[in-house]
Amino acid sequence: MADLGTLAAAAQEVAGSLGRHPAPDALEARRMQALSLAVHIPIVCFGIAFPAMFLFVHGLYLRTGDPAYKALAKRWSKVALTIFAVGVVTGTILSFEFGLLWPDFMATFGEVFGLAFGLEGVSFFVEAIFIAIYVYGWDRLSPRAHFLTGIPIVISGFAGSFNVIAVNGWMNNPEGFTVADGRVTDPEPWTALFNENLAHELVHMYIAGYIVAGFIVAGVYASAWLKGRRDRYHRTGLVVALSFAALAAPVQIIVGDWAGARVAETQPVKLAAMEGLGETTEGAPFTFGGFYDTEDNEVKYGLEVPYMLSLLAYHDPNATVQGLTSVPPRDRPPVNWVRFAFQTMVGIGTLLALIGVVFALTWWRKRRLPRSRLFYYAVMAAGPLSLVALICGWITTEVGRQPWIVYETMRVSDAVTASDSLEVGFAVLVAVYLFIGGALFWLIRRLTARPPETEVGAPVRH
Amino acid sequence: MLAEICLGFVVLGLTAYAVLGGADFGAGFWDLTAGGDRRGGRVRGMVQRSMSPVWEANHVWLIFVLVIVWTAFPVAFGSMFSTLVIPLFLAAIGIIFRGAAFALRGQAATIREARFLGAVFALSSVLVPFFLGAALGGVASGRVPVGNMAGDTVTSWWNPTSVTVGVLAVITGAYIAAVYLAGDAKRAGLPDLVEAFRTRALGAGVVAGAAAIGALVVLRSDARPLFDGLTSGDGLVAVIVSAAAGVATLALVLTRRFGPARLTAALAVTAIVVGWALAQDPYVLPDELTLEQAAASDATLLALVVSVGIGFLILVPSLWYLYRLVLQGRLDQDYEPLDQRFRPQTASDRPRGRT
Ligand code: HDD
Ligand code: HEM
Ligand code: HEM
Numbered sequence: 001m002a003d004l005g006t007l008a009a010a011a012q013e014v015a016g017s018l019g020r021h022p023a024p025d026a027l028e029a030r031r032m033q034a035l036s037l038a039v040h041i042p043i044v045c046f047g048i049a050f051p052a053m054f055l056f057v058h059g060l061y062l063r064t065g066d067p068a069y070k071a072l073a074k075r076w077s078k079v080a081l082t083i084f085a086v087g088v089v090t091g092t093i094l095s096f097e098f099g100l101l102w103p104d105f106m107a108t109f110g111e112v113f114g115l116a117f118g119l120e121g122v123s124f125f126v127e128a129i130f131i132a133i134y135v136y137g138w139d140r141l142s143p144r145a146h147f148l149t150g151i152p153i154v155i156s157g158f159a160g161s162f163n164v165i166a167v168n169g170w171m172n173n174p175e176g177f178t179v180a181d182g183r184v185t186d187p188e189p190w191t192a193l194f195n196e197n198l199a200h201e202l203v204h205m206y207i208a209g210y211i212v213a214g215f216i217v218a219g220v221y222a223s224a225w226l227k228g229r230r231d232r233y234h235r236t237g238l239v240v241a242l243s244f245a246a247l248a249a250p251v252q253i254i255v256g257d258w259a260g261a262r263v264a265e266t267q268p269v270k271l272a273a274m275e276g277l278g279e280t281t282e283g284a285p286f287t288f289g290g291f292y293d294t295e296d297n298e299v300k301y302g303l304e305v306p307y308m309l310s311l312l313a314y315h316d317p318n319a320t321v322q323g324l325t326s327v328p329p330r331d332r333p334p335v336n337w338v339r340f341a342f343q344t345m346v347g348i349g350t351l352l353a354l355i356g357v358v359f360a361l362t363w364w365r366k367r368r369l370p371r372s373r374l375f376y377y378a379v380m381a382a383g384p385l386s387l388v389a390l391i392c393g394w395i396t397t398e399v400g401r402q403p404w405i406v407y408e409t410m411r412v413s414d415a416v417t418a419s420d421s422l423e424v425g426f427a428v429l430v431a432v433y434l435f436i437g438g439a440l441f442w443l444i445r446r447l448t449a450r451p452p453e454t455e456v457g458a459p460v461r462h
Numbered sequence: 463m464l465a466e467i468c469l470g471f472v473v474l475g476l477t478a479y480a481v482l483g484g485a486d487f488g489a490g491f492w493d494l495t496a497g498g499d500r501r502g503g504r505v506r507g508m509v510q511r512s513m514s515p516v517w518e519a520n521h522v523w524l525i526f527v528l529v530i531v532w533t534a535f536p537v538a539f540g541s542m543f544s545t546l547v548i549p550l551f552l553a554a555i556g557i558i559f560r561g562a563a564f565a566l567r568g569q570a571a572t573i574r575e576a577r578f579l580g581a582v583f584a585l586s587s588v589l590v591p592f593f594l595g596a597a598l599g600g601v602a603s604g605r606v607p608v609g610n611m612a613g614d615t616v617t618s619w620w621n622p623t624s625v626t627v628g629v630l631a632v633i634t635g636a637y638i639a640a641v642y643l644a645g646d647a648k649r650a651g652l653p654d655l656v657e658a659f660r661t662r663a664l665g666a667g668v669v670a671g672a673a674a675i676g677a678l679v680v681l682r683s684d685a686r687p688l689f690d691g692l693t694s695g696d697g698l699v700a701v702i703v704s705a706a707a708g709v710a711t712l713a714l715v716l717t718r719r720f721g722p723a724r725l726t727a728a729l730a731v732t733a734i735v736v737g738w739a740l741a742q743d744p745y746v747l748p749d750e751l752t753l754e755q756a757a758a759s760d761a762t763l764l765a766l767v768v769s770v771g772i773g774f775l776i777l778v779p780s781l782w783y784l785y786r787l788v789l790q791g792r793l794d795q796d797y798e799p800l801d802q803r804f805r806p807q808t809a810s811d812r813p814r815g816r817t
Binding site: 081082084085086088089090091092093095096097098099100103104105106107108109110111112114115117118119120121122124125126128129130131132133136137140141152185186187188189190417425428429432435436439442443446447 | 514515516518519521522524525526528529530532533534536537539540541542543544547550551553554555557558559560561562564565566569610611758759761762765766769770773776777780781783784787792793795
């Protein structure tokens with residue numbers, strides 16, 4: 001299979017233990033995988049961040065006894081339970097897809113990275129158990145026991161993402177196995193689990209969860225605010241959600257910088273694609289906008305800032321940055337996709353951090369919410385924008401890894417199923433996700449339309 | 463040894479899923495067959511109330527099984543999922559519809575919404591166990607060879623054994639669900655529903671027994687090695703235990719002792735899953751791949767056994783806490799017939815005292 005030019009790389013490559021791969025670009029399967037992930041990940045952000053948010057409000061209620069806090073915590077936990085259910089089913093689809101779309105990836109490497117999913121299973125269990133106890137336990141368990149049952153939900157939300165991200169980190173920076181004669185031997189599952197990409201991806205994704213969930217929830221209350229609903233209940237909803245998001249957003253820039261430095265070190269080709277850098281360059285510039293020309297291997301119509309890329313990636317203006325042409329064309333990812341996604345993420349990230357800083361400064365200096373209507377419109381826009389940043393981040397990571405499913409070890413085309421009728425499956429999935437999306441939207445609207453009194457059976461507005 | 467422990471995890475997970483998840487699917491079956499809004503409202507209300515706190519935890523057993531199989535027996539996993547792509551994809555779609563529709567039905571505001579979501583929930587509750595059962599039937603009857611889609615994508619699951627196992631999965635789920643729901647209705651003090659589910663349990667029990675006997679006949683002609691395994695040695699013991707537990711359950715339901723009936727019903731299912739594993743020993747994929755050949759390397763198996771073992775230390779007390787709260791009725795919501803919210807209350811809606 002390997003031609004002469006790539007023989008050196010091929011020594012490390014693995015073809016898969018099942019054999020038979022008639023789909024050279026695996027486009028159908030990749031589309032299906034990307035669609036399912038793009039549905040699951042935003043939902044999961046609520047699994048990460050919402051429990052901490054409703055537990056915080058619950059804590060306020062326990063301290064003050066104010067029914068508005070109780071109504072809010074109860075309402076949020078009910079929404080979280082429904083979103084959790086949708087997270088469960090969309091996550092199940094993903095688990096099936098691992099086998100249905102990438103049987104040879106699983107057959108070849110399942111024993112290397114599977115451990116993380118084993119741990120993941122446990123954390124999902126804990127989450128499912130305690131979220132049910134918590135939500136159905138309102139007014140039925142003792143106040144103390146009830147609050148305590150919320151804590152495992154927060155922990156398992158973290159543990160769940162820890163394990164999936166460990167797998168993704170490993171796919172991007174594989175270690176913990178040996179390749180001999182194109183076969184995988186000596187798996188070291190613990191090494192694979194605690195791979196070098198885990199830390200930055202986990203922190204970045206975890207914070208992203210707070211940004212996405214925080215801004216989306218805050219957006220709902222910001223729109224209520226603009227419509228004049230400014231009682232204690234709505235105000236608390238806005239302030240709590242916004243505080244979580246506002247604290248997370250500026251931090252994300254620092255973490256993002258760390259992620260970039262890690263990518264520069266472990267996946268230089270991905271970095272080159274993110275920046276559209278053709279030739280290996282000393283003191284490389286950073287280019288805004290424009291598009292990458294794959295004939296000439298350079299960015300056309302972009303705005304160059306000299307030395308900035310070397311500075312950002314290696315914190316040294318004269319550092320050498322590896323370019324795309326250092327590897328043969330068949331080993332390069334689709335540059336424009338990756339680059340556009342990356343720049344969108346960074347742009348939106350900067351904007352979100354700005355909103356966060358405005359909010360935090362106003363709150364800190366003047367102990368009140370910003371007065372400008374513009375601010376509330378910005379918060380309403382921040383929710384959808386953070387979703388876009390999230391997906392763009394994943395496109396950067398995943399498409400930037402192409403053509404490898406396991407970086408520099410196994411090609412996507414060697415992992416894919418031999419099925420040739422995936423279009424049907426894709427069409428069905430699109431329909432299913434439209435149904436789910438519509439249903440969730442309908443549900444949230446229904447819930448927000450219900451007055452908070454229905455939660456506690458007592459007046460909460462003052 | 464490590465491989466056997468991992469196989470043990472798979473059998474444990476499948477059993478738990480069949481007993482607990484199966485009951486949730488079975489509840490969907492009774493939801494589907496409950497009749498019109500008014501007549502079926504009471505049954506549906508009970509289904510909604512019983513399933514709500516537990517179905518998500520019950521569902522995780524399926525994920526648990528998948529994860530163990532792909533880590534401990536990766537080649538078998540890849541082979542099964544590529545050949546059995548059709549039933550598994552359909553099951554996955556069914557799972558989405560089932561879960562989402564169930565979660566949303568609780569928030570329905572009009573009878574039309576409730577009706578639509580209920581139909582989606584109930585219909586997929588019947589299809590999912592059928593397709594999962596059909597996929598297992600394909601494995602058990604030796605129709606899944608090693609390789610990337612090496613088997614026939616249609617006959618691997620559309621064959622006498624698969625269809626039989628699929629139907630059996632639907633019926634046993636319905637049986638267990640009726641037993642559980644009768645117990646829950648008794649706890650809720652709703653004698654009319656106790657009777658309704660008791661009748662259903664007795665009916666489904668008789669049908670399940672007949673279907674099990676029919677299944678043996680089918681296996682004899684279609685999957686002889688599996689049949690031989692189930693009718694000799696340890697396999698036979700398991701089948702007998704299962705049959706005895708099934709009959710005992712019927713007797714207990716007949717005499718209205720639903721608590722013990724829960725346990726014997728679970729035992730009947732457990733025995734049959736274990737019997738299947740014993741019957742195809744030493745193969746994971748019959749005639750293709752033995753347990754020995756399918757197993758991942760020792761380092762992986764050891765890591766998996768250790769981490770799942772530690773996980774169980776957290777999991778078992780958590781599950782115990784959940785089911786204890788549920789069985790004590792501490793998480794019970796107020797009972798209301800499903801169609802209640804959409805029409806004025808009448809005298810027949812109110813609970814009629816405790817039993
Ligand atoms: C709300 C979401 C969000 C925001 C505001 C940002 N990111 Fe991000 N980014 C993600 C959400 C995200 C993510 C969760 O989607 C990714 C995908 C994989 C990962 O670990 O996090 C990601 C990946 C990712 C990667 C690739 C990591 C890898 O492949 O290993 C880099 C280099 C950055 N990000 C850099 C940044 C920078 C410099 C940002 C500054 C403004 C930024 N991100 C804001
Ligand atoms: C455990 C974590 C993950 C695993 C194991 C995983 C696995 C995969 C696999 C097998 C593919 C198909 C092969 C390929 O095109 O590279 C893929 C593609 C993709 N994944 Fe991931 N993924 C993970 C996390 C994510 C997440 C969280 C996202 C976020 C949305 C994501 C986004 C994508 C996208 C957009 C593609 C399509 C790439 C393309 O079209 O070329 N992935 N991933
Ligand atoms: C390809 C990758 C992925 C797979 C195979 C996958 C699988 C699953 C499964 C099976 C569930 C449901 C568990 C249950 O039954 O209770 C689930 C839910 C969840 N997943 Fe994913 N997942 C993937 C990506 C991710 C990513 C990237 C994250 C986040 C960082 C994530 C975080 C979660 C969380 C927190 C839940 C719990 C549900 C919730 O809280 O909403 N998953 N996932």
